[in-house]
Every structure is written in C-alpha cells, then in structure tokens.
Amino acid sequence: SYVLTQPPSVSVAPGQTARITCGGNNIGSKSVHWYQQKPGQAPVLVVYDDSDRPSGIPERFSGSNSGNTATLTISRVEAGDEADYYCQVWDSSSDHYVFGTGTKVTVL
Amino acid sequence: EVQLVESGGGLVKPGGSLRLSCAASGFTFSSYSMNWVRQAPGKGLEWVSSISSSSSYIYYADSVKGRFTISRDNAKNSLYLQMNSLRAEDTAVYYCAREGAGGTFDYWGQGTLVTVSS
Numbered sequence: 001s002y003v004l005t006q007p008p009s010v011s012v013a014p015g016q017t018a019r020i021t022c023g024g025n026n027i028g029s030k031s032v033h034w035y036q037q038k039p040g041q042a043p044v045l046v047v048y049d050d051s052d053r054p055s056g057i058p059e060r061f062s063g064s065n066s067g068n069t070a071t072l073t074i075s076r077v078e079a080g081d082e083a084d085y086y087c088q089v090w091d092s093s094s095d096h097y098v099f100g101t102g103t104k105v106t107v108l
Numbered sequence: 109e110v111q112l113v114e115s116g117g118g119l120v121k122p123g124g125s126l127r128l129s130c131a132a133s134g135f136t137f138s139s140y141s142m143n144w145v146r147q148a149p150g151k152g153l154e155w156v157s158s159i160s161s162s163s164s165y166i167y168y169a170d171s172v173k174g175r176f177t178i179s180r181d182n183a184k185n186s187l188y189l190q191m192n193s194l195r196a197e198d199t200a201v202y203y204c205a206r207e208g209a210g211g212t213f214d215y216w217g218q219g220t221l222v223t224v225s226s
Contacts, residue, residue: 033212042216090211095167097155
C-alpha cells in the first residue's frame with residue numbers, strides 16, 4: 001500500500017517560515033492535498049491540488065510537489081497556525097485514499 | 109451553508125455492532141461522493157470508506173473491509189456506516205466528509221466517538 005511520511009514535529013518562531021514535507025514514492029505524479037487540524041476540531045482543507053488554496057485560506061499557506069516530496073509552506077507564521085497538518089492523496093493502484101502520518105507544528 | 113452532522117457513536121463491546129449516520133444539508137447531497145474518516149485517540153487521520161454519488165462505486169480501507177458497510181440514502185440526504193465485528197482498534201472519532209473536486213475532503217462533520225471496550 002502507498003505510504004506518506006511526514007516529520008512528527010516542526011518548530012518555528014513567529015514571523016518565520018515553516019516547511020512541512022510529505023514523502024511518497026513518485027508523489028510528484030499525484031495531486032496532494034493538505035489539512036490543518038486544531039485540538040478538538042475537525043480537519044480543514046488548506047491546500048489542494050499541490051498548490052491551490054480554498055477560499056478563505058490566507059496566502060501565507062502555499063504548496064509544492066515534485067519527485068518524491070510534497071511540501072506545505074507556511075510563511076510569516078502566527079500563533080494561530082499551531083496545529084497538526086496532514087497531507088493526503090488518492091492512490092489509484094489500490095483505490096484507496098491515503099493520509100500522511102501527520103506533523104505537529106509548534107510556534108515558539 | 110454546508111453542514112454534516114454525525115450521530116450514532118457510543119460504547120460497544122468487542123464483537124458488537126454499531127451504525128453511524130451523517131445528516132447532510134446546505135448542498136445537493138446526491139451530486140457528491142461521501143467518505144468516512146476516523147481518528148484514534150491521539151493518533152492521525154485514517155480514511156475508512158468512500159461511496160460515489162449514486163452508490164455505484166464503493167471502496168474500503170483494508171482494515172475494515174468485510175466488517176464495515178457504507179451506504180447512503182439520497183432521498184434523506186444521509187450517509188451511513190454499518191460497523192460489525194468491532195475491535196478495540198476501531199475506537200476512534202469517526203468523521204463524515206464530503207468529497208470535493210480532485211479527491212479533496214472539502215467539508216467535514218464534527219465527528220462522533222466510537223469506543224470499543226468490554
């Protein structure tokens with residue numbers, strides 16, 4: 001089955017840039033979506049199709065995808081960005097959706 | 109406004125059954141595929157099952173295949189998950205999620221907690 005690997009945690013100071021990676025075999029050939037989940041809340045879609053943003057999501061959230069790694073970038077990090085982040089793809093070889101292992105972003 | 113409201117969670121013994129429901133409103137339910145996603149306490153997200161708009165296509169995670177059954181009633185704007193032969197490892201918050209363009213989960217419910225314990 002297809003596996004998506006994320007770093008367990010990323011720490012960043014306010015105003016700096018956080019980069020969260022999502023590794024998978026030839027992930028660059030898939031569309032990657034990213035979700036933000038705050039404690040006790042349902043996930044929220046923050047980036048879709050590698051780099052697009054749903055309406056209402058700040059421009060500070062951006063994404064890229066190439067080769068074996070997709071990346072979610074949060075610029076000018078704010079305290080309110082502290083959350084868990086998950087990448088997600090559709091694996092057509094198994095007809096399964098797959099989530100990444102998740103990354104906890106801590107704002108110092 | 110899109111709303112998804114799950115219900116039916118609770119405490120069940122190992123080997124028991126439970127049926128979850130998800131009531132949808134604020135959009136044309138019959139036009140969208142729907143999904144169940146779960147999250148065990150303190151753990152990450154796990155996709156459980158997907159059903160197409162007309163129920164023609166149904167998919168399951170390997171961990172639940174043969175035990176869980178997803179269904180929908182477009183006339184009632186409702187999504188269901190019948191869970192049989194429940195195990196301790198099925199303990200989780202179960203979310204109902206609408207499938208948007210490109211295979212995204214663009215709207216989520218608030219979740220319902222299922223606890224499997226003796």
